[in-house]
Amino acid sequence: MATTSSDSENVCHYKKIVWVDTVPQVKQAVKELKRQNEISLDSEGDNLSREGTLDILIIGTMNKKVFLFDIFKLGHDAFQHGLRGLLESASKTKLMYDCRNHSDALMHLYNVKLAGVLDLQLVEIDIRRRNKENHRFLKSLKQCIAAFSPDQAYEPLKESVSQMVRMAKTTGSTIWDRRPLDTELKDYCAIDSLKLFELLKSFKKNMNRDEMLEASERYVNYFRSYVELPERKYYRHSRLPNDILSCIPRRAGVVYGKCNGCRKEFRQSFLDSESKVRCIGFCDTCSLIEKNIKG
Secondary structure (H helix, E strand, O other): OEEEEOOOHHHHOOOEEEEEOOHHHHHHHHHHHOOOOEEEEEEEOOOOOOOOOOOEEEEEEOOOEEEEEEHHHHHHHHHOOOHHHHHHOOOOEEEEOOOHHHHHHHHHHHOOOOOOEEEHHHHHHHHHHHOOOOOOEOOOHHHHHHHHOOOOOHHHHHHHHHHHHHHHHHOOOOOOOOOOOOHHHHHHHHHHHHHHHHHHHHHHHHOOHHHHHHHHHHHHOOOOOOOOOOOHHHOOOOEOOOOOOOOOOOOOOOOEEEOOOOOOEEEHHHHHOOOOOOOOOOOHHHHHHHOOOOO
């Protein structure tokens, strides 16, 4: 396996990056990752989702080692030699930040049903909810790192890579299928994945782990469960979707209907009620989008 070691761990955060692009390397990487109590998980691609590509799968460890799986090269072969089992294992915790697109891409492009996720985006917004702070809007990973794990090296690297992504889009191309992958892009992948361990440390005292694992299970299923995607504005937005942090169990004899926006199912009595915020036929979140309420 090709490896890269950081000359300045304080700048690059990782001790080693391992590039995985052959089946024997996949087997060796999975063997090592199975020994970890927790791993972090991220991925990169062009329009990362069922409608785009998943080119690089990124798995970080607490000992600051990062594995970059070249899915662009390996394709389905990447998941046939232990990696699928690792990703689908509910007993192996994967730290993620907004798992929805990653899960959607894995499921619909590679038939991998991701499980065992602890989504730190949900942990952060739940802390705000319990502190009675505004929690309608989700924070991006960049915002979360700035608030809880500020890093002088992170900002310029993030901006540089974001600029590269924007430039590639103007030509209808992507940066994530370039081989060999630039060192700067490898650094970017590594920092994002390892920052999740720092965020977890910041959140640990203020989170109910079991509740957040349950909420993350709903979150990981949110996009991938769609047979047909709704109108884009109703599912690709920065608001917290209904019934993610808490969810009323389905009951026999209760009539359910679909929200006219996100097309998720809710009690029909809930959808039929109207308030200052809610439109008839829409859940709370989609009502705010429908009314273009910004607060």
